[in-house]
Amino acid sequence: MESQESFSDAARSVRLDVRLPRHNGDFDQDREFCSVLVDGTWRDIRFHDYAGIYRIPGLYEKLFHDILDCRSPDVVGKLLKEQIQRDGVAPSSLRVLDLGAGNGLVGEQMRTVGADHLVGVDITPEAGTAVERDRPGTYDAYYVTDVTDPPREVADALAGARLNTMSCVAALGYDDIPPSAFRAAFNLIGDGGWIAFTIKDRFLSADDTSGFAALISACEREHVLTVRSSEHYRHRLDVAGNPLHYVAIVGTKERDIPIDLLP
Numbered sequence: 599m600e601s602q603e604s605f606s607d608a609a610r611s612v613r614l615d616v617r618l619p620r621h622n623g624d625f626d627q628d629r630e631f632c633s634v635l636v637d638g639t640w641r642d643i644r645f646h647d648y649a650g651i652y653r654i655p656g657l658y659e660k661l662f663h664d665i666l667d668c669r670s671p672d673v674v675g676k677l678l679k680e681q682i683q684r685d686g687v688a689p690s691s692l693r694v695l696d697l698g699a700g701n702g703l704v705g706e707q708m709r710t711v712g713a714d715h716l717v718g719v720d721i722t723p724e725a726g727t728a729v730e731r732d733r734p735g736t737y738d739a740y741y742v743t744d745v746t747d748p749p750r751e752v753a754d755a756l757a758g759a760r761l762n763t764m765s766c767v768a769a770l771g772y773d774d775i776p777p778s779a780f781r782a783a784f785n786l787i788g789d790g791g792w793i794a795f796t797i798k799d800r801f802l803s804a805d806d807t808s809g810f811a812a813l814i815s816a817c818e819r820e821h822v823l824t825v826r827s828s829e830h831y832r833h834r835l836d837v838a839g840n841p842l843h844y845v846a847i848v849g850t851k852e853r854d855i856p857i858d859l860l861p
């Protein structure tokens with residue numbers, strides 16, 4: 599655990615010059631970008647260019663956590679911890695699948711909660727490289743794969759991992775994780791397991807175009823997911839300093855999501 603903290607600190611302490619653009623804040627999160635000084639040249643990098651961000655050590659932490667004050671890993675970790683405490687569940691019994699694991703901040707949080715076994719999955723190869731570089735040892739296993747169509751050996755390893763908890767933080771909707779991948783990961787968790795995720799509040803509203811509002815409400819209605827606690831909170835600031843609000847949800851899985859619940 600000590601070495602994980604020191605690697606994380608090392609990633610955070612890298613000296614990086616980052617500038618945010620001046621604008622009136624009227625474009626959506628997936629079009630935000632920053633400028634980073636790399637080898638003497640300012641480069642614009644879109645926030646959703648995860649590969650570009652992970653390639654630069656410490657940039658993810660500096661941008662989202664130090665500058666834009668992202669709270670999501672802490673919020674979901676706290677919500678999950680409080681709920682399992684109320685239920686008298688030992689944290690060490692958690693066997694977590696972290697979907698959209700990125701460079702391991704949520705994995706670190708799940709270790710703080712007390713999870714004993716931790717598997718990360720992300721579709722971006724640079725995420726796997728970054729987690730090895732910045733937080734080696736955080737995950738017992740980490741797969742760079744599309745969870746809807748993993749290679750046979752990965753499918754077998756995931757199916758055999760006796761997973762009883764899913765975490766998914768700041769990764770649903772936009773061009774990131776679609777409902778089909780959420781379903782595939784959810785269905786790897788044993789019945790009665792924990793589902794802990796965060797999602798932009800708009801994606802659970804009547805204005806949703808991501809498909810998650812329909813999916814989550816159908817999961818509740820059809821007794822696939824029982825929501826045990828939730829929190830509407832400030833995920834982070836946008837580039838203009840305005841708050842971006844998300845919802846953190848912790849629930850229990852009752853059964854697999856049937857295919858016909860997909861939007």
Ligand SMILES: C[S@@+](CC[C@H](N)C(=O)[O-])C[C@H]1O[C@@H](n2cnc3c(N)ncnc32)[C@H](O)[C@@H]1O
Nearest residue numbers: 648698699700703720721722767768769774775
């Ligand atoms: C904003 S980052 C969040 C990373 C991490 N969960 C955190 O909170 O620090 C979103 C992550 O989702 C991953 N992602 C996007 N689409 C995905 C998919 N279909 N399957 C798995 N991961 C995906 C990206 O590669 C990226 O690492």
